Amino acid sequence: MFKHVIVRRPGRSLIEGITSANLGKPDYNRALQQHDGYIDTLKNRGVKVKILEAEEQFPDAVFVEDTAVLTERCAIITNPGALSRQGEEITIKEALKEFYTNMETITAPGTLEGGDVMRVGDHFYVGLSDRTNEDGFRQFAGILNKYRYTASTVKLEKFLHLKTGLAYLENNNLLVAGEFVEHEEFKKFKRIIIDETEGYAANCIWVNDAVLVPMGYPKTRAAISKAGYNVIEVDVSEFRKLDGGLSCLSLRF
Numbered sequence: 261m262f263k264h265v266i267v268r269r270p271g272r273s274l275i276e277g278i279t280s281a282n283l284g285k286p287d288y289n290r291a292l293q294q295h296d297g298y299i300d301t302l303k304n305r306g307v308k309v310k311i312l313e314a315e316e317q318f319p320d321a322v323f324v325e326d327t328a329v330l331t332e333r334c335a336i337i338t339n340p341g342a343l344s345r346q347g348e349e350i351t352i353k354e355a356l357k358e359f360y361t362n363m364e365t366i367t368a369p370g371t372l373e374g375g376d377v378m379r380v381g382d383h384f385y386v387g388l389s390d391r392t393n394e395d396g397f398r399q400f401a402g403i404l405n406k407y408r409y410t411a412s413t414v415k416l417e418k419f420l421h422l423k424t425g426l427a428y429l430e431n432n433n434l435l436v437a438g439e440f441v442e443h444e445e446f447k448k449f450k451r452i453i454i455d456e457t458e459g460y461a462a463n464c465i466w467v468n469d470a471v472l473v474p475m476g477y478p479k480t481r482a483a484i485s486k487a488g489y490n491v492i493e494v495d496v497s498e499f500r501k502l503d504g505g506l507s508c509l510s511l512r513f
């Protein structure tokens with residue numbers, strides 16, 4: 261169960277964030293409203309939410325997940341692979357000092373973004389992507405081993421991040437989309453396959469026995485409900501315009 265969540269308010273510079281989505285620029289005021297809704301939903305799941313101020317010099321800084329990987333035994337501060345995002349981790353590290361004494365860091369030439377990390381029990385799957393490189397993985401796995409965790413890689417073909425196409429919902433249930441549907445590595449899970457027309461909805465998050473699902477993906481919603489979960493829809497359409505989603509918007513620990 262998660263006790264804490266860290267989020268960061270979107271800045272006005274959000275509209276200049278990195279994107280491949282072709283959905284136009286996000287509307288800042290709608291993004292703020294959706295961010296409020298996201299925070300309220302998390303609070304209703306019984307977690308304490310720490311809200312960091314916007315950082316205007318980093319248009320993508322609202323996607324805090326990419327800047328750290330948090331476990332019960334340590335916090336690992338990442339070195340984001342996107343040049344325009346390098347530096348976002350500095351204020352995250354500051355914010356984490358209140359919660360962690362064991363802090364580790366990924367350093368250049370290694371890069372790693374939290375969106376490429378999916379935890380299943382004490383194992384961490386790491387996507388090798390345009391954002392996370394071999395050296396980043398090597399450093400990350402070394403740190404994890406020191407804290408008695410294990411890690412392995414998954415090569416990405418098309419997705420931005422590993423969790424663009426996968427979400428672990430606990431109890432051996434895994435949402436899989438696109439290039440991961442036929443992936444051998446994931447066949448051992450009880451897979452919930454995301455319909456091709458709802459690819460974006462693979463980025464869900466399990467939070468204290470409920471699953472947050474992006475609003476507007478009825479097939480995914482029904483499939484997760486059928487697997488026995490309490491499903492909560494959250495509107496994140498403005499963040500989708502920047503390839504971001506439910507997992508990217510918070511650090512949960």
Ligand code: CIR
Nearest residue numbers: 278323375421502503504508
């Ligand atoms: C980026 O391209 O870095 C942002 N526009 C989106 C980051 C999404 N983060 C995530 O999937 N963890």
